[in-house]
Every structure is written in C-alpha cells, then in structure tokens.
Amino acid sequence: AQRVTQPEKLLSVFKGAPVELKCNYSYSGSPELFWYVQYSRQRLQLLLRHISRESIKGFTADLNKGETSFHLKKPFAQEEDSAMYYCALGDSGGYQKVTFGTGTKLQVIP
Amino acid sequence: DAGVIQSPRHEVTEMGQEVTLRCKPISGHNSLFWYRQTMMRGLELLIYFNNNVPIDDSGMPEDRFSAKMPNASFSTLKIQPSEPRDSAVYFCASSPPQGREQYFGPGTRLTVT
Numbered sequence: 001a002q003r004v005t006q007p008e009k010l011l012s013v014f015k016g017a018p019v020e021l022k023c024n025y026s027y028s029g030s031p032e033l034f035w036y037v038q039y040s041r042q043r044l045q046l047l048l049r050h051i052s053r054e055s056i057k058g059f060t061a062d063l064n065k066g067e068t069s070f071h072l073k074k075p076f077a078q079e080e081d082s083a084m085y086y087c088a089l090g091d092s093g094g095y096q097k098v099t100f101g102t103g104t105k106l107q108v109i110p
Numbered sequence: 111d112a113g114v115i116q117s118p119r120h121e122v123t124e125m126g127q128e129v130t131l132r133c134k135p136i137s138g139h140n141s142l143f144w145y146r147q148t149m150m151r152g153l154e155l156l157i158y159f160n161n162n163v164p165i166d167d168s169g170m171p172e173d174r175f176s177a178k179m180p181n182a183s184f185s186t187l188k189i190q191p192s193e194p195r196d197s198a199v200y201f202c203a204s205s206p207p208q209g210r211e212q213y214f215g216p217g218t219r220l221t222v223t
Binding site: 008020032036042043044045052065073088091095096097098100102103 | 124135141143152157158160163166201205209210211212213214215216217
C-alpha cells in the first residue's frame with residue numbers, strides 16, 4: 001500500500017538558516033508527489049509538484065527514487081515561512097485521489 | 111475563478127442537531143474531496159467523488175455522516191445527529207480532469223456544543 005511519512009511533527013529553525021522538511025514515500029510505480037502549505041487558520045495551498053521542477057517562494061524539492069524521498073528545502077528561512085507543510089502522493093488508481101502525510105509544522109524563530 | 115467555495119465558514123450548533131456543509135468546486139473540475147482536520151487526527155479524507163459519483167466513502171466515520179453531489183457544481187456533507195466529537199474544520203477540495211493537484215476551499219469550522 002502506498003504511504004507518505006513525514007517524520008517530524010515540528011521543525012524549529014532560526015531566520016536565515018536553511019530548512020529541510022523531510023518526506024519519504026512507499027509506492028510501487030512511478031510516483032507523483034506534491035507539497036502543500038497551510039498558513040495559520042487558512043486553506044491548504046499547493047506549493048509545488050515534482051513534475052514541474054519549479055521553485056516557489058524559494059522552496060525546491062527533488063524526487064530521489066533511490067531513497068524514496070521528496071524533501072522540501074529552502075536555503076534561508078523567512079518568518080513568513082512559518083506554517084504547516086504537507087507532503088502528498090498521487091494515488092495509483094485511475095482517479096485524482098492523493099495520500100497526505102501527517103504534516104510538519106515549521107516554526108521560524110526571529 | 112473564485113476558487114472552491116464553502117459555506118458556512120463557521121457553524122456552531124448543539125449536540126443532536128443536523129448540520130449541512132456546502133461546497134462549490136472550481137468550474138471544470140471533475141473530482142471533489144471532503145476532508146476533516148483536527149489537532150488530534152490531522153487531515154482525514156472522508157469521501158471523494160468523480161464526475162458526481164461517490165468513489166470511496168471508507169473515510170466517513172459513521173452512518174451519521176452522509177455526502178451528496180447532485181451536480182458538477184455542488185456538494186453537501188451532512189451530519190445527523192451531530193456530536194461534540196465532530197467539532198473540526200471541514201475542507202472541500204476539487205481537482206481538474208488531467209491532474210492530481212487539489213484546490214482547497216477555505217473550510218468550515220464546526221463547533222458542536
């Protein structure tokens with residue numbers, strides 16, 4: 001069965017420090033992975049997807065099939081990055097369902 | 111496009127009352143998802159529809175919960191009777207036909223006293 005693991009519930013970093021939010025997945029086929037962000041008391045928003053290989057708000061994520069990981073990185077954390085981050089994996093079935101991880105709360109300390 | 115629209119944004123009700131949450135997906139999207147978010151359990155998928163047909167309702171916690179999608183632009187999630195443990199934020203999300211990215215609504219914050 002497919003699974004998404006985010007091992008850290010809370011990650012605290014100082015402003016200006018590098019950030020790495022971990023995401024590991026288990027999946028038998030070719031995965032489709034996403035990162036979502038949820039700012040305090042707001043909706044979840046799509047941050048980036050691996051197929052786009054884009055950088056949004058300074059964040060990047062590289063798919064490592066060997067390590068089955070899709071870690072989210074940013075070289076210099078900003079206070080406005082404080083939020084909840086969810087990693088998600090597209091379902092293997094024919095529909096658009098995704099499996100979300102449990103989320104990591106990023107706290108950027110001024 | 112206004113994005114996914116949910117109503118009401120806040121709902122406070124007494125235990126035993128019926129609650130109906132509403133969702134309007136983004137026009138042209140063909141999949142719709144209902145999630146529940148709590149501090150204890152995180153984000154849980156309750157049910158999802160594809161082309162207005164329920165595909166998987168295994169996440170619906172009990173028979174007190176029901177969901178419908180009578181047409182492509184409207185869905186409801188009903189709780190009858192409501193209980194205090196149903197207190198949560200309920201999100202609706204929709205996806206376009208050719209992608210798995212989901213667009214979330216602002217959520218309905220439900221409080222059952």
